[in-house]
Amino acid sequence: MEILGNEHCTIIHGDALEALQTLPDGSVDLIFADPPYNIGKSFHGQKDKWPSEEAYLQWCYQWLDLCIQKIKPNGSFYVMTATQFMPFFDLYLRNRLFILSRIIWYYDSSGVQARKYFGSRYEPILFCVKDKNNYTFNANDILVEAKTGARRKLIDYRKPIPTIYNSEKVPGNVWEFPRVRYRMDEYENHPTQKPVALMERIIKASSNVGDLVLDPFSGAFTTAFVAQKLGRRSISIELQEEYVKIGLRRLQLATEYKGQKLLKPVRSFETEKNLYQSALKLFD
Numbered sequence: 001m002e003i004l005g006n007e008h009c010t011i012i013h014g015d016a017l018e019a020l021q022t023l024p025d026g027s028v029d030l031i032f033a034d035p036p037y038n039i040g041k042s043f044h045g046q047k048d049k050w051p052s053e054e055a056y057l058q059w060c061y062q063w064l065d066l067c068i069q070k071i072k073p074n075g076s077f078y079v080m081t082a083t084q085f086m087p088f089f090d091l092y093l094r095n096r097l098f099i100l101s102r103i104i105w106y107y108d109s110s111g112v113q114a115r116k117y118f119g120s121r122y123e124p125i126l127f128c129v130k131d132k133n134n135y136t137f138n139a140n141d142i143l144v145e146a147k148t149g150a151r152r153k154l155i156d157y158r159k160p161i162p163t164i165y166n167s168e169k170v171p172g173n174v175w176e177f178p179r180v181r182y183r184m185d186e187y188e189n190h191p192t193q194k195p196v197a198l199m200e201r202i203i204k205a206s207s208n209v210g211d212l213v214l215d216p217f218s219g220a221f222t223t224a225f226v227a228q229k230l231g232r233r234s235i236s237i238e239l240q241e242e243y244v245k246i247g248l249r250r251l252q253l254a255t256e257y258k259g260q261k262l263l264k265p266v267r268s269f270e271t272e273k274n275l276y277q278s279a280l281k282l283f284d
């Protein structure tokens with residue numbers, strides 16, 4: 001296990017089960033856990049596939065227990081997994097925490113479409129707390145447009161005193177955010193990078209400035225990146241060195257790692273644009 005960064009923004013390069021055990025119990029305000037889904041993706045060569053569904057769930061129950069231990073009494077826990085495993089997480093967690101929302105992160109996709117069944121266009125997220133009477137929820141920081149009120153300027157005549165509909169509301173539990181695509185500025189070379197907008201909603205709602213946010217499966221370090229932008233402290237755990245390098249660069253913690261410069265890879269369309277601009281210069 002290797003510890004990098006600083007006290008505001010710490011990276012633990014190592015295994016989540018091992019790293020979580022080193023953190024003090026009851027010390028974290030918010031945990032966002034986006035583990036491997038047991039669906040066969042490759043995380044820098046490591047295949048996300050367990051010998052059986054039971055083996056995957058047994059592994060998950062171990063880190064879920066550790067996460068619960070690390071959350072403060074008034075802390076919050078957001079957890080993701082594949083749609084087919086979420087019912088098991090739900091049953092496991094409802095005996096240990098209060099599940100306040102079952103969120104659907106919905107996205108459209110013009111990529112490969114299922115033709116003989118209804119293709120998956122969402123990922124589930126559970127929002128849980130330890131104490132349902134004492135937890136952070138900054139509703140005013142995450143308001144979205146209430147279309148009926150904001151656009152149609154309707155008046156609700158059912159009220160004793162007719163009142164204009166609200167123009168803003170707290171989002172419901174179906175969240176539409178585009179997936180991170182290759183041409184987006186925030187894109188990093190990671191197969192399951194979550195969008196900044198998704199993490200902004202979670203971190204703004206369930207933590208305050210100065211709070212500690214933990215991500216045990218950091219990937220492209222989106223959680224820590226957003227936490228840093230919003231003035232929260234963070235601890236990020238990640239097994240793969242290649243992704244730790246993304247984190248060190250994205251969080252501006254280092255410009256070099258083991259003698260190698262940490263530079264964002266140039267994407268193909270950026271090279272094309274550069275070539276095109278150089279060609280134009282020839283005509284200046």
Ligand SMILES: C[S@@+](CC[C@H](N)C(=O)[O-])C[C@H]1O[C@@H](n2cnc3c(N)ncnc32)[C@H](O)[C@@H]1O
Pocket residue numbers: 014015016017034035036037043190192193194195216217218219220221222223237238239240243
């Ligand atoms: C679904 S991805 C997380 C994506 C991340 N939320 C983001 O926005 O980029 C899961 C990550 O967990 C890492 N991982 C897999 N097994 C791990 C383990 N035992 N300990 C720590 N990290 C692990 C993988 O390398 C992968 O980067």
